[in-house]
Amino acid sequence: MSKEFLARCREIIGAGFVLEGAGMAPYLTDWRGRFTGAALAVLRPAGTSQVALLVQACAEWRVPIVPQGGRTGLVLGSVPDASGTAVVLSLGRMNKIRSVDTINRTMTVDAGCLLQHIQEAAASEGSLFPLSLASEGSCTIGGNLATNAGGTGVLRYGNARELCLGLEVVNAQGETWSSLRGLRKDNTGYDLRDLFIGAEGTLGIITGAVLKLYPAPAAMLTAMVALESPHDALQLLHLMQDRCGSSLTGFELMADICLTLVATHFPTLPRPFAMAYPQYALVEISSPESESHATDLLEQAIEAALERGFCQDAVVATSFAQSRGLWQVREHISMAQAAAGKNIKHDVSLPISRIAEFIDSADDKLMRAFPGCQLVTFGHLGDGNLHYNVAPPEGVPHDEFLQHQDAVNRIVHDEVDAFGGSISAEHGIGALKRDELARYKSPVELDMMRAIKAALDPLGIMNPGKIL
Amino acid sequence: MSKEFLARCREIIGAGFVLEGAGMAPYLTDWRGRFTGAALAVLRPAGTSQVALLVQACAEWRVPIVPQGGRTGLVLGSVPDASGTAVVLSLGRMNKIRSVDTINRTMTVDAGCLLQHIQEAAASEGSLFPLSLASEGSCTIGGNLATNAGGTGVLRYGNARELCLGLEVVNAQGETWSSLRGLRKDNTGYDLRDLFIGAEGTLGIITGAVLKLYPAPAAMLTAMVALESPHDALQLLHLMQDRCGSSLTGFELMADICLTLVATHFPTLPRPFAMAYPQYALVEISSPESESHATDLLEQAIEAALERGFCQDAVVATSFAQSRGLWQVREHISMAQAAAGKNIKHDVSLPISRIAEFIDSADDKLMRAFPGCQLVTFGHLGDGNLHYNVAPPEGVPHDEFLQHQDAVNRIVHDEVDAFGGSISAEHGIGALKRDELARYKSPVELDMMRAIKAALDPLGIMNPGKIL
Known part of the structure; x- marks a missing residue:
C-alpha cells in the first residue's frame, strides 16, 4: 500500500523530490537537537498545485502529513513522531516572492520563502517588513504564519498574524483556498485566515501569503x-x-x-x-x-x-x-545561555501590569524549591512576553538539574496560570507542550478546538499529535 | 411547547425581561427601517450567566436565537426573520465597564456597552479607544465585534478585530468560554477569538471583551x-x-x-x-x-x-x-444623501493600488447602463474601502430608480470581483448580502465555513439565515 502511495507521490513531484532512507535525515531532527523522528518519506513539492495533489494522495491512502518550513520551531511542531507512518511535506522549494505592490504596500510570497529574504526584498523597495526573529536567516514565512511568530517588532507592528492580509492554503481535502487579494477590510464570513494562522499545520498547509509592508523609517x-x-x-x-x-x-x-x-x-x-x-x-x-x-x-x-x-x-x-x-x-x-549549559526554558506571557509581581512571586517559589537556582529572565516587556529560563545553581551539573524539569515547569506554569498568563506566548504548542495545554486550557475551549479540527480535517491527517 | 420554553425564560431572567407582543416592536425593525421581522419573544438578560442559561433553554427547545446589540447594522444581521419562531436576545442591559487597567492599557467591558461610553471612559483615563463610527452613540461593542466594525480609525489602529485582546462568549451549547486575560501574545491553540469576531452571532454570543487602549495623542x-x-x-x-x-x-x-x-x-x-x-x-x-x-x-x-x-x-x-x-x-x-432621497449603496474594498482604476471602470459601466446616474463615492481610502453609492439621474424618481437595484448591484459587485475586491468591506453579510456572498465566495471557502458552523452550532440555533 505504501508502495503505491509513494509511486503516486513520485508521479506528482518527480522521483528526485521524494526522499527516503538516509536522505531524510536533515528533515527529521528538531532545531535544538532534542528529538529525531521517523518518516515514510520526505516530499518536496515545487508549487501549490503539487501540494494539493500530494494532500489528495495522503487523504486517499490515509497518510499523516507533517508540514515543514525552516524547522526552527522550539516545540517539536514540524518534525514527525517516531512511528514512521507520516510524510514530511517540506515547502523549501516554494521560495519565490510572487509580487510586490508598492502602492498597496503588500508583498505576495510563497510559504517557503526565508524570512530574511522577505525582509531584504522589502528593503530593496524602500519598505520594511517588520517581522524580526533570532532565526530569521533560516525560518520560512509559512512557518512564521503557522506558528504566529512574535519577535522583537510586536510592540509596534504586531505578531505575524497582524502582518498578513491573506493566505493561500491547501486544506485537508487537498483543495486550494486563496485569499491572496491584499485587502485591508473584508467582512464576508468567517475569518479563516486567522484560523489557519497559528494552527501549526493541523488544519491545512499554508502555501502562500500576502504580507503587509510599512514605509522604512528614516x-x-x-x-x-x-x-x-x-x-x-x-x-x-x-x-x-x-x-x-x-x-x-x-x-x-x-x-x-x-x-x-x-x-x-x-x-x-x-x-x-x-x-x-x-x-x-x-x-x-x-x-x-x-x-x-x-x-x-x-x-x-x-x-x-x-x-x-x-x-x-x-x-x-x-x-x-x-x-x-x-x-x-x-x-x-x-546563545550565551546555551554556551553555559542546558537550562529549563519557558516562553510565557502575562498582562503587562502583572509582570513585575509575577517575577517576584515565581522567583520566590523557585528559590525556595531549588535554592540557588539561576533565573535568567529576559523578554519582550512591551508585549508582556518573558523568556523565563531557569539554570542550575552554581556547581550543580546541568544534566542533574534537568531531571527537575517537570517540577520546575509545574511551578512556573502554575504561577503563570495564577497570574492570568499564557504558557506559550510566541513559540506555540507543537508536540512538546501538548500535555501542558491539556492541563491549562478550559474543557470548553478544548472541545471547541477539537470540533473545529474534526470539521476541517475529519481524517485526522494534518500534523497529528500536535496541539491537540 | 413554546409556553414551557417561555416559562423557563421567565424563571431565568424574570418575567419583566421577557417581552412579548407590542413590547417587542422596537427590537424587530432594522436601523434603516427597511424590514420588520417577528419573534417569539425578546429576552433581556442581566449578565453572562443568564445568557448561558437562556441559550441552554433555546438548545433544549430548539429555539433560534438572534443576538442583538444597538441594532445599527446595515445588513439585517441583528433582526429576526418573518417566521416568528426565534427569540431576540438583546444585550442592552449588560452595559457595565468591568475594569480598566491603565498599565496594561486595556479595558474589560460587557458586550452591551455603547461604543461612545467606552470612548468616554477611555478618555477620562487619559487614554484613547480608537474605534470610531457614525453610529457610535447607539451601537454596542458586542455588535462592533460581532461584525468586525471598521470606521475612520482603521488606517492607524485597525478594525475592531485588531482592537480586541480577548472575548467572553456563550457558545451554542450554552457554555461560557472566556479569554478575558488581556494578553498581547498567546499562541496556545486555535484563534477562537478571531473566529467569533466577525461571525455576526452565528457561532455564539459575545458577552464581554478586553479592549486595547492607546495613549491619547497630544x-x-x-x-x-x-x-x-x-x-x-x-x-x-x-x-x-x-x-x-x-x-x-x-x-x-x-x-x-x-x-x-x-x-x-x-x-x-x-x-x-x-x-x-x-x-x-x-x-x-x-x-x-x-x-x-x-x-x-x-x-x-x-x-x-x-x-x-x-x-x-x-x-x-x-x-x-x-x-x-x-x-x-x-x-x-x-445623511445628505438620505435627505436627497433613496440610493443604492455598496460597501466595497479593493487593493489600494487598484482603487482609481476601479472607480473609472465601474463609473463607466454604470453610466453606460444608466445614463446620468449620480455616483456618490466616498470612503476610507487608506483602507481601500469605498462607499460606492448610486443615485438616480436628475429628475428620475428615486423609487423608480430603485427598481434597478439588482442590476446596479450586479454591475458594481461583478466589477469589484474582477478587481480582486470584497463586496462587504466593513458592514458584514447579515441576511441582506447572503445571496451575494454565495455568488462571489469560492465553493471551497463556503464549504469550510459551513463545516465550522455545523461543528460549533450543530443544532443551527445561532442567528440562522445570516451569512450562510
Missing part, C-alpha cells in the same frame, strides 16, 4: 537603560509610550545575569555599563522623519525617566554600529 | 485637500504615509458631489473651498508630542504634495472647532 535609534527593578521597567515603558506613541518600536527587558552571561561567553560584544544594575531595558525609537527627531524623542524620554527616578543610567547609541551592538547583546542571551 | 490636526482625481489621492496617501508614518490617522476620500450634497442639505456646515475640485481628501495627523509637531508634519507633507502636483489646494484647520467642522462635512455625506 531613522532608528537604540538605548540601553539601567533599572532598579521590573517595576521601574513598567514605569519607563508607560512613560515612553505616552511620549513617543508608535515611534517606540522596541522595549526588551533583561536581568543583570543575562548581561553577565553574554560578557562571559561573547567577550567581544559591548558592555554598556561599567557597573552592574539589577535590570536593563533595550529601547528602540523609529522615526519616519529624521535622525534628529528620533534623537530628541529618545533623549527627552530618558531624561524625563531619570528625573522621575524610573531609571538609573542610560547609554544612547550614537551610530548605527552602536545600535547594532546593543541589539547584539540582547540577541546573544540565548 | 494633538490632532485635520486638513481638507483638493485633488484632481482618485489617482492623485493615492499619490498623496503614499507620500503622507512615507513622511508621517503612523501619525497619519485618517485619510478619507470624497467626490465633489458629496460636498455639494452636504452644502445643499446642511447649509450651516463649513464649505472648505470657494471653487469646486473633482475630489477631496480629509487627512488627519495625530502626534504624541505636540500641536506644533502635528502642524509641522501636516504642513510640510501638504507642501511637498503641492510641489509635486499631487494636490491642488488645501485648507488646514487651525483650531479644534475647525477640525471638527471638516470631519462633520465628511460625516454628513450619508
